[in-house]
Amino acid sequence: MKTLIKGGRVIDPANAIDKIADVLVEDGKIAAVGENLQAEGAQVVEAAGKIVSPGLIDMHVHLREPGQEAKEDFASGSKAAAAGGYTRVATMPNTNPVIDTAALVKAMQKRAEEDAVVHIEIIGAVTKGQKGEEMAEVGDMTEAGAIAFSDDGHFTKSAKVLLNCYDYLRTFDKVIINHDEEPSLVEEGVMNESHRSAMLGMKGRPTVAEDIAVARDIMLAEYADAKVHVAHISSARAVDIVRQAKARGVKVTAEATPQHMTMTDDCVELFDSSTKINPPLREQKDVDAVLEGLKDGTIDCIVTDHSPHAQEEKDREYIYAPSGFPGLETAVGVMMTDLVHTGKLDVATMIERMTAAPARIFGIEAGSLAEGMPADITVIDPELEWTVDAKKFYTKGSHSPFVGRKLKGRPVMTFVDGKMVMKDGEILA
Amino acid sequence: MGKNSMSLRGRDVLALADFSADEIQMILETAKEMKNIIHRDIKKVPALRGKSIVTLFYEPSTRTRSSFELAGKYLGADVVNITAGTSSIVKGESLRDTLYTVEAMGVDAIVMRHKAEGAAEYASKVVSPVIINAGDGAHAHPSQGLLNLFTIMEKKGRFQGLKAAILGDISHSRVARSDIQGMRKMGIEVHLAGPKTLMPRYLFEEDGIYVHDRVEDAIKNADVINVLRIQLERQKSGLFPSPREYARIFGINDARLQLAKKDVLILHPGPMNKGLEISPFVAYGPNSAIQEQVQNGVAVRMAILTHALTGGKEV
Numbered sequence: 177m178k179t180l181i182k183g184g185r186v187i188d189p190a191n192a193i194d195k196i197a198d199v200l201v202e203d204g205k206i207a208a209v210g211e212n213l214q215a216e217g218a219q220v221v222e223a224a225g226k227i228v229s230p231g232l233i234d235m236h237v238h239l240r241e242p243g244q245e246a247k248e249d250f251a252s253g254s255k256a257a258a259a260g261g262y263t264r265v266a267t268m269p270n271t272n273p274v275i276d277t278a279a280l281v282k283a284m285q286k287r288a289e290e291d292a293v294v295h296i297e298i299i300g301a302v303t304k305g306q307k308g309e310e311m312a313e314v315g316d317m318t319e320a321g322a323i324a325f326s327d328d329g330h331f332t333k334s335a336k337v338l339l340n341c342y343d344y345l346r347t348f349d350k351v352i353i354n355h356d357e358e359p360s361l362v363e364e365g366v367m368n369e370s371h372r373s374a375m376l377g378m379k380g381r382p383t384v385a386e387d388i389a390v391a392r393d394i395m396l397a398e399y400a401d402a403k404v405h406v407a408h409i410s411s412a413r414a415v416d417i418v419r420q421a422k423a424r425g426v427k428v429t430a431e432a433t434p435q436h437m438t439m440t441d442d443c444v445e446l447f448d449s450s451t452k453i454n455p456p457l458r459e460q461k462d463v464d465a466v467l468e469g470l471k472d473g474t475i476d477c478i479v480t481d482h483s484p485h486a487q488e489e490k491d492r493e494y495i496y497a498p499s500g501f502p503g504l505e506t507a508v509g510v511m512m513t514d515l516v517h518t519g520k521l522d523v524a525t526m527i528e529r530m531t532a533a534p535a536r537i538f539g540i541e542a543g544s545l546a547e548g549m550p551a552d553i554t555v556i557d558p559e560l561e562w563t564v565d566a567k568k569f570y571t572k573g574s575h576s577p578f579v580g581r582k583l584k585g586r587p588v589m590t591f592v593d594g595k596m597v598m599k600d601g602e603i604l605a
Numbered sequence: 606m607g608k609n610s611m612s613l614r615g616r617d618v619l620a621l622a623d624f625s626a627d628e629i630q631m632i633l634e635t636a637k638e639m640k641n642i643i644h645r646d647i648k649k650v651p652a653l654r655g656k657s658i659v660t661l662f663y664e665p666s667t668r669t670r671s672s673f674e675l676a677g678k679y680l681g682a683d684v685v686n687i688t689a690g691t692s693s694i695v696k697g698e699s700l701r702d703t704l705y706t707v708e709a710m711g712v713d714a715i716v717m718r719h720k721a722e723g724a725a726e727y728a729s730k731v732v733s734p735v736i737i738n739a740g741d742g743a744h745a746h747p748s749q750g751l752l753n754l755f756t757i758m759e760k761k762g763r764f765q766g767l768k769a770a771i772l773g774d775i776s777h778s779r780v781a782r783s784d785i786q787g788m789r790k791m792g793i794e795v796h797l798a799g800p801k802t803l804m805p806r807y808l809f810e811e812d813g814i815y816v817h818d819r820v821e822d823a824i825k826n827a828d829v830i831n832v833l834r835i836q837l838e839r840q841k842s843g844l845f846p847s848p849r850e851y852a853r854i855f856g857i858n859d860a861r862l863q864l865a866k867k868d869v870l871i872l873h874p875g876p877m878n879k880g881l882e883i884s885p886f887v888a889y890g891p892n893s894a895i896q897e898q899v900q901n902g903v904a905v906r907m908a909i910l911t912h913a914l915t916g917g918k919e920v
Contacts, residue, residue: 374805377743377782378722382806446723446744447730492700493721495742 178202179594180215184223184555188230189528190535190544199228201551204594209545221596223555226588227523230531230543231263231294231552235324236353236407236431236479237504239265239296241287243272248484248572253504254292255570256482258598260504261587263552264542265482266297269306270329276301276312278320285321293597294590295552297323297540302341302352308332311341318348323538326353328407329454331389333359335396342402351403351429351538356389356414357381357455366495368441368456376446378495381456383411390414398426405537406430408481410455412465419474429476429537430469434507435577437467438514443577449490449497450575453481467520470529477533478526480507484573491575502573506564508556510578512585516558523558551594560586562601570603614916617729617736618909620745621786629754629790635908635917636755636901642679643903653682656713656914661703662739663689663719668875668899669739669748673716676906682713682914700724701731708732713914717741735913743777746874750783752905753872754791756894757829759901760870764791770823770865771795772857773833773882774803780874784831789813798823799833799855802844820855827865831872832857835882848881858884862892870894 179201186197186209198213199206239253248256257265267284269275275284281298288296300322304310306329314325325345332338332354341352362381367373369380390406394417397404409415409430421428441457451457469475483500490497515521535543542552564581566574590598597604611631621629642650658677662670670686677684687707689695694703700719707715714735717725722742729736740746754764761767769788775781775797788795789811797804798817808816817823824830835851845851852858862869871883871893879885888895911917 369806371807374807375782376722377745377777377779379743380806445726446741447726488699493719493727494723495721 177594178207178215178218179221180213180218181221181223181228181553181555184226184228186228186545187524187527188545189524190230190532191546193545194524199545199553201553201591201594204551206545206547206549206551208547221589225557225559227527227556227558229527229554229556230545231590231592232261232508232530232554233264233534233540233543234262234480234482234504235266235477235534235538236328237265237267237482238270238484238500239267240271240484241284246486246572247489250287250291250296252570252572253482254294254296255603256502256504257294258590258592258603259570259601260506261508261554261556261590262294262504263554263590263592264295264297264540265504266299266323266538268299268326268328269301274301274306275299276304276306278313278316281317281320281322293603294592299323299353300325302327302332303337306330308334308337311337311344314341314345314350315348318350323540324351324353324405326355326407328353328355331355331357331359335392338393339396339400342397342400342404346400346402351405353405353407354393355407356386356393358385358389361385366452367444368458370441370459372441372444376444381454383413383458383462386411386455387413387417391417394418394421394426394428397428398424401427403427408433408436408455408479409466409469409475410436410458410462412462415465415469415474419469422474430474431477431479432466432470432475433479433481434503434510437463437470438510439463439577446494449492449494450501450577450579452494452497452499453483453501454499467515471521471525476529476537478507478511478529480504482571484571485575486572487574501576502569502571503576505569505571506576506578506583509562509564509583509586512558513583517584551591553591554587555589556585557588558585560584560588562586568601612916613912614914615735616913618747618913619725619729619736619738621747621750621783621790624790626790629751629787631917632751632905632908632912633755633758635911636904639907640901640904642907643900648679649681650679651681652911653677653680653914656682657711658682658684658714658716658910659707659712660684660686660716660739661707662687663694664740666718666739668902669718672899672902673739673906676903676910679903680907680910682910700727704728704732708734714910737909737913740779743779744782746779746783748902748906748909749780749874750787751909752898752902753784753831754787755901755905756872756898757870760894761828764793767793767828768826769793769795769829769831770827771797771831771833772820772823773799773835773855774839775799775833776803776805777836777839778833780831781833785814793829796823796827800845800851803839820857821861821864824861824865827869829870829872830857830865832883834874834876835878837878852881856882856884857887859886859890862887868892872898875899
């Protein structure tokens with residue numbers, strides 16, 4: 177079985193390729209990338225005017241299995257991923273139960289095999305029940321195939337516990353992903369602490385809560401000579417702290433979301449909880465700094481923090497609604513529209529941050545179009561104009577601040593192991 | 606826009622930020638006429654006969670709820686009260702469903718109080734009756750802002766060039782936000798003071814708003830002082846050391862009052878903590894309009910209901 181993707185702009189940062197070329201897929205693997213490739217009997221896919229990239233990777237999603245299937249499950253979440261051009265997503269362990277044992281990691285891998293249309297990586301909890309008290313069996317989970325560890329959604333309060341986890345995980349060469357917000361400063365807070373929150377009377381989540389948490393976690397990792405990955409960075413100061421730590425040689429990496437690079441807290445409207453996220457939408461100076469960090473390599477990868485909730489959970493008073501919105505199906509469109517087409521970000525850099533970088537950080541055999549690699553491929557139409565419509569989402573979540581937006585640029589084909597799973601926004605079951 | 610062509614019929618009253626100075630003035634003029642009705646022996650006019658109003662209160666309230674209820678009744682409307690503790694809300698009904706239920710009964714206006722900022726705006730997107738915000742979290746309390754303006758207008762005869770001080774817990778106060786919006790629209794200079802722990806870190810960056818470290822600086826030569834209520838829980842959550850220290854350093858007493866203009870007007874949204882934010886001598890002294898505010902509250906709410914439900918024509 178051969179497929180020839182013809183005449184697209186192939187952007188493959190892992191192999192320093194950015195040129196008009198063909199990609200030949202054979203038996204689920206990349207067979208060749210080159211000009212005017214010929215292949216007898218191959219199915220030909222025209223890609224002229226399109227971008228052909230390694231399948232996009234999102235290392236921070238919440239697919240909600242097990243226990244929260246009203247919000248999302250592996251079937252709906254992986255379809256949303258494929259629709260958004262993603263071929264591999266890593267799902268967070270803040271589920272019910274929390275994924276904190278090897279048995280649960282294996283069970284979730286099995287569920288992924290049964291239901292998912294893209295690759296799903298399982299992130300294990302750092303501490304039992306994500307309670308921040310006792311270390312979870314991270315060695316066992318590593319051997320079961322957990323890709324990384326995180327207590328995402330929670331800040332590890334005890335510095336001692338986190339230091340122990342850093343030390344212990346060095347044996348297994350795994351990364352801890354930290355959600356950095358000092359809890360005592362964000363209690364009850366529902367939006368950025370800012371002029372906007374002062375006007376609205378809403379309780380704030382100040383940037384300093386993120387800054388001191390990032391600083392502490394980086395200093396502990398530096399002390400332990402351990403790897404740390406800062407989740408969804410959103411504050412200008414925190415970006416600076418990461419930049420300085422990298423300059424010192426600390427093994428720190430970081431990620432940012434499209435929303436934190438394109439939206440400010442001015443978007444917060446009291447009647448619409450779709451903008452309620454943690455960390456919150458910040459001010460313009462933070463948005464600018466996060467984008468700058470992404471461009472200069474301080475921030476390594478782009479993630480969505482895809483966090484769907486059930487309609488009835490999100491459709492309520494702002495302060496009572498849970499935080500997060502589904503981002504898999506809008507990420508590329510938002511990045512292309514607000515950052516690439518406006519000249520703020522080079523499309524090749526965007527692709528690098530969504531393919532080669534996450535693969536490198538988390539040690540995944542993916543994110544590259546080298547010969548012999550699994551044929552996970554995304555084809556993006558950079559000029560396609562479309563309007564975000566929650567009714568057409570594959571995710572079960574519907575509250576997104578991007579609903580109704582006109583976007584330019586969208587993934588039009590997704591291949592997983594050489595098989596086309598999405599075409600023109602439709603999942604091919 | 607000319608005054609005659611101005612109509613607020615069908616307009617939600619969510620925050621004073623949504624209203625122009627002319628619109629505010631128009632409501633205040635109507636409130637003046639309404640106040641005469643309250644002073645009549647037979648306090649009943651048919652302006653809202655055939656209209657029905659529901660007060661939907663998720664938080665306790667004495668003066669706001671009962672003054673809206675009386676306002677509606679004086680105007681001939683039918684008024685039904687729903688409070689959180691005694692309704693299907695305690696059974697876990699969502700705000701959306703409660704609003705649908707109230708709407709289905711055919712009401713013309715919902716007067717709503719809720720702990721969540723934005724609850725009234727949310728309601729205005731969900732159902733069609735006119736929504737009147739009677740307080741949403743720390744966001745807005747427009748009828749209180751209007752009744753404060755009405756009281757100032759009555760006592761001072763003007764707004765332009767006045768200096769007002771708002772003292773105390775600015776952070777958690779919907780009254781402060783509505784006062785600031787309303788007073789600025791009418792040309793009053795606003796001076797804020799209170800403990801820094803009760804003052805938003807990111808200040809109101811508009812012209813004509815000044816923030817002071819000390820209440821003395823805020824009330825100097827003030828024409829109006831609005832003393833906000835200090836909730837004792839704020840001390841428990843560590844925002845100031847003790848009620849004693851608060852009263853001594855930030856409270857309004859006779860000695861401090863000397864700094865303001867001689868005819869300074871003292872306002873308080875109630876309920877008061879006498880001896881904490883305000884001394885009894887000030888609260889009951891010659892400058893206090895605190896009792897008058899309550900009566901003006903009924904008149905202003907009559908005006909709000911009349912404008913929102915009839916366009917103000919049938920007074």
